Amino acid sequence: MSNINLEQLELTQSLAQKRKMTTDAFLASFRKYVLANLKGTISNEEVVSLLTIAERYDVDPFLGHFYAFQTTEGKIVPVLTYDGWVHIVNRNPQYDGEAFAFSESRVGEPVTQKKVHEWIECTIYRKDRQYPVVVREYFNENYQDASVNTQDANSDQGAWQKLPNRRLRMQAFVQAARLAFGITGVYHQQDLQQTSAVKRTPAVDAPGQQQVEQPEPIVSLKPQYVNAEKVEAFVKPLIQRAKELKAWGFLEPYLKGHITDKDELQFALQLIEKAMAEHKKSSPDEDKCQRSEEVGVDQATLDVTPVQNDETIEAPQVFNAISNSAQVEGNFGVLP
Template identity: 30%
Template sequence: MESKNIINRFAEKMNIDANNVFGILKATAFKQRDGNEPSNEQMMALLLVAHQYGLNPFTKEIFAFPDKQAGIIPVVGVDGWSRIINHHDQFDGMEFIQADNYLSYPDAKACPEWIQCIIYRKDRSHPIKVIEYLDEVYRLPFESKNNGGYKILSAWQSHTKRMLRHKAMIQCARLAFGFVGIYDNDEAENIIAGGQTTTIIDIGAIDMNKISDRTKQLTKKLVDRAISTQAWESAMNYCQEQFSGVERRYVELTLIKARENNVVKLAHPDGNSTVIESNTSNSHEEIKEGQ
């Protein structure tokens, strides 16, 4: 699919002139820091990621910060996360559990020490559970040391419990559905401030001594096949059927990280942007040892 077809599709969906798409994106979907306008390549990258996840940049379900390498950092708002979770074919409900113990920070409302998100998938017998701790994600208000000093409060101070719940939902969704290459606003701010790489998934905690050579070999084949066909969902389903325990966790995280890297490449275009349509058919059934 050529780049102009993506632009035409968005224009038709939004009932606007295709020639005005980039102008509207500049005004609504890019957060500028230095006054420079985003390039056409950066705006095309945003449309590519929005297309992949079915998000609408014109209603701020997804927007972007330009990064330091002339690419973008795709940021998904809470409404956008809710959309991709609820529209996933295997989504079968969500629950939240919170700690009885509350913490209090200056200028903020009291909040549970942690909130757990539980997501159910139709194709799995066990739910995915993730706990997010307030002390690890809470953001202090911005404090200026100029003009006598002042504070700028954020939603972390006015809606502390809601923000922690959002954090738990987003992290759980990443593990449940393999959503990668997209970030929440806090993560994007941290990336810009610290110059860190755009990576959320880390397999460093896995004890590699417990991963067999067979599993490593099959995982590499699975990743290569998923990259070539864009059949990430069927790759994850194959993982769930063929592996268990720590080895399944290793394969899951390897697939998630590989898909994240694949999406990040889309977000750093070389001027020849294209879209590979996702193939969700079960194209991994034939992967065997020795192939």
């Protein structure tokens, strides 16, 4: 029999006072919300280990931040829900944001055949570190059949079948958070369940087999906080003028000189790359289509007449100067 008196523990009293509850009421609620699904008798030592996790990471079981899980060996382990991981990350004073990257290649979810990113990458930034933590999670290493999760055992469509991209994004965030903030002693639900194999459809079939038409690669998604309509409206007339003049060299230096937000600039350059690739594909004999690397920013700026008295160069002058360096005749005119 355990000698631990949970009601008398300073740890229990501290957690109860923080929630403005009596110790007895706190323990009763804790057992209801955290221990309800466990079988057999739970020792006070095991309860203390769970209370320690709640105190260490400031997670609230009454808000669904974590729960206790019983392994097949009968061991009791704390499991953080996704809300719990998000809570821990956001309350850390060194947290400085996160970003996600998505693979262009897709795979098919076996049950619904939904197109899912082959991998999703999460980058977490810390204010006190020079380099961010970057973690990439693959769909075929994380995918679970509905039968693996007891909550979905009676259905052929569980969380990974209904929302596969969201589940993979969540998994990438959790693993990045674990590394970025050293979160130990707790589990994620995904860690306790077996994954199911997912075969990636090959791009080219083996000789002798019927070739199956593969879907076109999906273009990388735009950055999360970019005003896509604004950027597209700015870039569209530039692309049209480049096609007319059969010269692409002015685009990149012009964009770098007029778009200050790095995410908007990245998205604009992606639009240019895509348009240039499509144009070259439709007009393979055009040898005058040049990238900005071929024209060179330095070469373009050599043709710009020095401006005296700190006079600002207007957009039309910049366009004319760059067009001259690309040996293109004509006036660009005023563009937005």
